[in-house]
Amino acid sequence: xxxxxxxxxxxxxxxxxxxxxxxxxxxxxxxxxxxxxxxxxxxxxxxxxxxxxxxxxxxxxxxxxxxxxxxxxxxxxxxxxxxxxxxxxxxxxxxxxxxxxxxxxxxxxxxxxxxxxxxxxxxxxxxxxxxxxxxxxxxxxxxxxxxxxxxxxxxxxxxxxxxxxxxxxxxxxxxxxxxxxxxxxxxxxxxxxxxxxxxxxxxxxxxxxxxxxxxxxxxxxxxxxxxxxxxxxxxxxxxxxxxxxxxxxxxxxxx
Amino acid sequence: xxxxxxxxxxxxxxxxxxxxxxxxxxxxxxxxxxxxxxxxxxxxxxxxxxxxxxxxxxxxxxxxxxxxxxxxxxxxxxxxxxxxxxxxxxxxxxxxxxxxxxxxxxxxxxxxxxxxxxxxxxxxxxxxxxxxxxxxxxxxxxxxxxxxxxxxxxxxxxxxxxxxxxxxxxxxxxxxxxxxxxxxxxxxxxxxxxxxxxxxxxxxxxxxxxxxxxxxxxxxxxxxxxxxxxxxxxxxxxxxxxxxxxxxxxxxxxxxxxxxxxxxxxxxxxxxxxxxxxxxxx
Numbered sequence: 001x002x003x004x005x006x007x008x009x010x011x012x013x014x015x016x017x018x019x020x021x022x023x024x025x026x027x028x029x030x031x032x033x034x035x036x037x038x039x040x041x042x043x044x045x046x047x048x049x050x051x052x053x054x055x056x057x058x059x060x061x062x063x064x065x066x067x068x069x070x071x072x073x074x075x076x077x078x079x080x081x082x083x084x085x086x087x088x089x090x091x092x093x094x095x096x097x098x099x100x101x102x103x104x105x106x107x108x109x110x111x112x113x114x115x116x117x118x119x120x121x122x123x124x125x126x127x128x129x130x131x132x133x134x135x136x137x138x139x140x141x142x143x144x145x146x147x148x149x150x151x152x153x154x155x156x157x158x159x160x161x162x163x164x165x166x167x168x169x170x171x172x173x174x175x176x177x178x179x180x181x182x183x184x185x186x187x188x189x190x191x192x193x194x195x196x197x198x199x200x201x202x203x204x205x206x207x208x209x210x211x212x213x214x215x216x217x218x219x220x221x222x223x224x225x226x227x228x229x230x231x232x233x234x235x236x237x238x239x240x241x242x243x244x245x246x247x248x249x250x251x252x253x254x255x
Numbered sequence: 256x257x258x259x260x261x262x263x264x265x266x267x268x269x270x271x272x273x274x275x276x277x278x279x280x281x282x283x284x285x286x287x288x289x290x291x292x293x294x295x296x297x298x299x300x301x302x303x304x305x306x307x308x309x310x311x312x313x314x315x316x317x318x319x320x321x322x323x324x325x326x327x328x329x330x331x332x333x334x335x336x337x338x339x340x341x342x343x344x345x346x347x348x349x350x351x352x353x354x355x356x357x358x359x360x361x362x363x364x365x366x367x368x369x370x371x372x373x374x375x376x377x378x379x380x381x382x383x384x385x386x387x388x389x390x391x392x393x394x395x396x397x398x399x400x401x402x403x404x405x406x407x408x409x410x411x412x413x414x415x416x417x418x419x420x421x422x423x424x425x426x427x428x429x430x431x432x433x434x435x436x437x438x439x440x441x442x443x444x445x446x447x448x449x450x451x452x453x454x455x456x457x458x459x460x461x462x463x464x465x466x467x468x469x470x471x472x473x474x475x476x477x478x479x480x481x482x483x484x485x486x487x488x489x490x491x492x493x494x495x496x497x498x499x500x501x502x503x504x505x506x507x508x509x510x511x512x513x514x515x516x517x518x519x520x521x522x523x524x525x526x527x528x529x530x531x532x533x534x535x536x537x
Contacts, residue, residue, distance in 0.1 A: 013317055013318060014345055016318055017318055017319060017339075017341075017345050017346065018345050018346075018348065018349055020275070020318070020320075021339070021345065021346050021348070021349030021350070022349045023275075024275060024349075024351075025349050025350060025351035026351065027349065027351070033348065036348075037344060037345055037348040037349075038345065060263060061263055061268070061271070061314055061315075061318070062268055062271055062272065062275075063265065063268030063269065063271075063272055064272070093272070095265065095268065095269060095272075096265075099265055099269055102269070102291060102292060102294075103269050103272060103273060103292065104291070105272065105273060105276040105277075106273070106276055106277045106280075107276075
């Protein structure tokens with residue numbers, strides 16, 4: 001192996017190490033940190049090559065790959081936006097479905113509770129054409145009851161205001177961790193989404209929640225449809241996928 | 256530079272992912288996971304796990320990762336962890352702790368390891384006092400201590416802060432480099448001992464679990480694995496014990512023998528600290 005190739009291989013290995021360390025810490029890889037810790041003065045034309053080689057090493061040795069986190073949504077529109085150059089990456093498993101299920105990764109009780117809660121909230125957004133008004137989501141989360149590790153509240157004796165505050169805290173948690181984005185409705189979308197009924201303050205008018213970057217990476221539409229089927233005790237048939245696809249706003253069965 | 260060549264088997268990729276997720280795990284859990292991933296029936300014999308470990312370490316060495324283990328000193332169960340072997344800016348840059356939290360962790364780990372009575376432990380209250388000297392409110396420090404315990408770097412044993420399994424497995428070379436004078440090795444299994452008994456004759460240490468094995472083999476009589484003398488009055492070290500100081504170890508032991516019933520210096524120091532604590536709280 002010549003010296004240049006050795007240097008590139010060393011940098012790709014360092015990139016793998018850094019990606020794994022970020023993954024273990026629960027942090028995304030950020031472009032600016034990659035430059036500071038790994039890439040240094042590597043010319044931009046070689047960065048793509050390094051990222052590809054690092055992904056090859058990750059897939060071969062760990063069954064993982066780096067995927068770009070989509071950018072946060074600011075305005076909800078029907079037309080898909082062009083994504084800017086990625087600024088953050090996370091690791092995703094490349095193992096087949098059956099293998100991932102057999103793997104059964106250990107998770108703490110808190111992590112399980114948070115993931116279950118996130119999946120349930122995201123499923124509501126999923127079947128609501130991917131947007132739910134602020135008030136509707138708060139109402140839903142109140143009924144669901146957020147996990148104690150996110151928003152501790154004694155639901156037996158708690159006041160309305162307390163329950164409301166706990167629900168908002170839980171939604172804020174999901175937003176901070178990238179599962180939800182609070183966005184402005186685009187002009188053409190205003191009719192399609194439920195608007196708040198009168199009674200509350202309207203400072204969230206025109207604002208809705210949709211899936212955030214982390215949700216888009218961790219939950220594929222087909223996985224979400226299967227989750228909804230399991231949660232509602234139904235079989236995930238082609239017909240079921242067609243019905244869910246209509247609520248989601250896109251064909252799932254063909255993905 | 257170690258070469259990285261070719262694909263590893265999907266089962267090995269799955270095992271590595273599991274080890275990364277579990278962080279610190281017991282050997283029985285590891286065996287169960289290997290069975291599940293390789294679809295080996297419970298009733299069937301399984302090869303020893305060492306070939307699996309060697310195979311994983313073979314492909315992980317290029318990435319400065321290694322599966323290492325240490326025995327639980329009381330139960331004898333072997334604990335494993337996939338550890339980073341290169342503490343360079345790359346691994347430090349992605350730590351979940353801030354720079355000040357890392358300093359706090361280092362202070363506590365070193366404080367426990369070099370604790371004067373040779374017990375490799377300190378009371379929770381003493382640990383809080385040591386950590387708050389570095390800054391932060393008592394509540395913040397307490398929360399951080401719990402985080403370090405949850406992550407396996409420290410552990411709580413009957414109200415004492417001790418080294419967690421992750422520190423014992425991952426920080427061996429760190430202790431060897433900076434704190435060699437404080438290291439005790441078990442005379443039977445040759446692994447690091449932070450609790451156990453010390454032989455008065457030759458000052459060799461033995462883990463509680465290993466001492467139990469020796470006693471069982473000798474019809475209930477504990478004798479030193481090195482000098483074979485019967486250990487009649489074992490000097491114990493570990494959380495809540497009288498302790499065996501590191502410094503002037505043989506001198507301290509002779510003093511203990513001559514002055515049975517007189518308080519040894521380590522206990523006097525601890526009592527003095529406790530008197531100071533209660534006057535602080537007033």
